[in-house]
Amino acid sequence: MRHPGNESLRSGGSQRGEQLIKEGRRRFLSEFQKYIRELECLLETCSTGDEGSRVKLRTIAHTMKGSAPVFGLNRIGEISARLLDLWEEDSASLTDKTKVRTLLQPSRQLLSELHMEYEIYRKELELEGADSRRSQGVLATQSRLLIIDDDPVLRSYLLRSLQYDGYEVMEASDVESGKRLLRQHHFDLIILDLMMYPQSGYELFDFLKEDPTFKWLPLIVLSGRGDLQDKVQCFFLGADDYVTKPFQYEELAARIYSLLHRNKGFEQMAFRDPLTGVFNRRYMDQQLQRELQRIERYPTPITMAFIDIDRFKSINDTFGHSAGDVVLQGLANVLQNRMRVTDLIARFGGEEFVVVMPNTTAEEGERVLGEALQVVRETAVARDEVREYRITFSAGVAQWREGLTAEQWIRLADTAMYNSKANGRNRITRIYQDEKQLPLKEEQRKLKKLLVADDDEIIRSFIVNTLNHLPIEIIQAVDGRDALDKLRTEEVDLCILDGMMPRMDGLTLLHELRRDKSLAGHQAKVIMLTARKKEEDMQQGLLLGAEEYMAKPFSIVELEIRVKRLLDITDQA
Structure with a gap:
């Protein structure tokens, strides 16, 4: 497989790295108090000459020394190193209880310093949280909400209130209208009234579960019934929150913001490629398994396309890795504009993308992908201050057939893509429904x-x-x-x-x-x-x-x- 080089890692990976470090810092600090309490207990048992306690004390100090600086907690790492040095300087002498007792006072002083550092870092995290709350307006302008409610008065009230807060909002008066909007637009959250006529809000749950595109879409249920059984059932069916009418708008707005903030951060961390914004390999693997499970219950055609940018290495070598990055972003943008919202687009690795098209035959998938290739041939996919970047891509298209695992299906589409490369690039190769799987170069695919x-x-x-x-x-x-x-x-x-x-x-x-x-x-x-x-x-x-x-x-x-x-x-x- 082909992947961006080291310069791209340093630029494109910085945002992902910062997010990972922040999350790691929060998790480390949540465990840090346990470490300190355990160290306090171990100091007491060390004074009795217990060798096991000394070994455990050194292990904890060693862990904190190595782990804390990884997350930017350098002072904790330095203090832990001093504590470790105290108890490692002369292991033989630590069998002498008198020697051990001389180490207790400086060790307690170091623990006191660790307590202070914890309080400082904890307050910094609280300030970061305050900054997040101030950023609600930014989050609102980036989010589109869908209200499905048959009460025109309440629907209008919520629509105007949320628009005033900066959200883009669309509305539907019944479940079927809501489904149409979900097929036509991308939404970041749904607000669903449970008790509607002629179809209740429950009808939407099955629709959302059936389509992998909506699997992670946050859903807030509104209901005039505070019945516990209704709440439990909604949560089991996939609701993220349940609000009973009448409600205070401020509370609902806070719940909406909390869900959006959590979901966007989680999605970016867990499911999105940080450079191109399309889904990553991990999310694709999960969704393929769900799609195959769905097809077993409700057989429908589904097709995969494996896409590789032609001569991508020459772009990096000639113009630099920053040029390669904008080309990857440009192709991702073309694919997102040409594919349906129900199609799954993922960056497989390097300059390779995978598109999974539910309810699509291989012939239909080849046609749709051909339209995207024609766009790429005719227009620049990206431009910067100096030049435009024009590319082509090679692709393989394979329709799933009974008996194929997800891994075999990927290899089938990948092999078809390599046939496109071998036949001159800038083309799409389709493997037909009854065609046997082509031989693979296992060392290239494993x-x-x-x-x-x-x-x-x-x-x-x-x-x-x-x-x-x-x-x-x-x-x-x-x-x-x-x-x-x-x-x-x-x-x-x-x-x-x-x-x-x-x-x-x-x-x-x-x-x-x-x-x-x-x-x-x-x-x-x-x-x-x-x-x-x-x-x-x-x-x-x-x-x-x-x-x-x-x-x-x-x-x-x-x-x-x-x-x-x-x-x-x-x-x-």
Whole structure:
């Protein structure tokens, strides 16, 4: 697969990185008080000479030292390092209770400093929350709402009130009118009256569940009934909130803002490609499974297109990666304008896109995609201060047929796209319904597998969220023994190992990995992560066969570059 280069990572990935760091900081601070309370208890038991307490104290201090700076909490990292140095400076002498007692007072002083740092960072988060509340007006101007209610007085009141707050609002007086608007426009939230005539609001729930486009669309139910059973049923059917009439508008407005703010942030973090704005690979994989489940119940045609920009590498090489970025954005914009709202558009990786078209045959999909290709041929997809950028793309179209898994279906469309490349590019190749699957070059199609082993759940999640947009499969291990168990059965291409883990540290795990040839993943490459910057540790890790050694705190951009290099994920012609 082909992917943007390092300069693009530094520019396009900065926004994604900032979002990940903010979320990681919140999660770390939510756990931080538990760490401090546990350290306070451990200091008391350490004074009795308990070796297990000292080991646990060092482990927690080591975790905080390595993890806190990753999320910009540098002072916490520095204080934790000083605490760790106190209890590591002479392990032999710590068997002397008198020596241990001399460490208690400076340790308590350091814990007091950690308390103060926590309060400072907590207040900063509160201020960020206040900034978010002030940004409600911006969020409103970016959001379109749909009101479905058969009461014209209430509908008009809500319409004018929400428009006054800055929202774009559309209205429908019954369920069928609401469905038509949902098919024709994109909405960010629905406000639905439950008790309507001739169709109740319940009729809309099935419609929303059937279409993957609306799966994550927030829904607020309005009802004149405060019946508990109604509320429970609505929540089980997929409602996000339930408001009983009569209600205060200010409360409803606050609930709307809260849902929109949460959903937009969640969508951007979890489901959207930060550069192009289309869906990412993770969301596409989830939706494909849902589509195949839907087709099993209600058989209808569905077609996939696999798209690759022709000679994309030459654009990056000639004009720079910023030019490549605007070209990717331009093609994404063309696809969004040409496809229906019910079609799923996702960035598969690099300059590759996938379009999934429900209720569409291969012939229809080829025609629609041909119209998009004609637009791209005739007009520039992007321009900057210097030049216009004109491109073509190659595509493969494959209709799903019974028995195909999602992975096989993707490979079928991908193979058709490579046939377009082989036949001169700038064209679309369709695989017919009764055509056998074409042979694949397995080494080109098989996803590389990455194992992330770290006992710090926050750091582990941070690494996974950083790398999950790459065309790789990621598995996780919660400690060294868990990682070894997975390596016995999984053919892993690359491991990211934390140096300090319970049940088996990273160096011991690396030794086992290189020694035991019976392990399925014994040939995996290794990146060691550690907060210990001792020269002998680094030398030992490299001698045992680690390809890379990174000290915490680490740069997410640098980590991604190293992962891509070791897995040979690079731009291709």
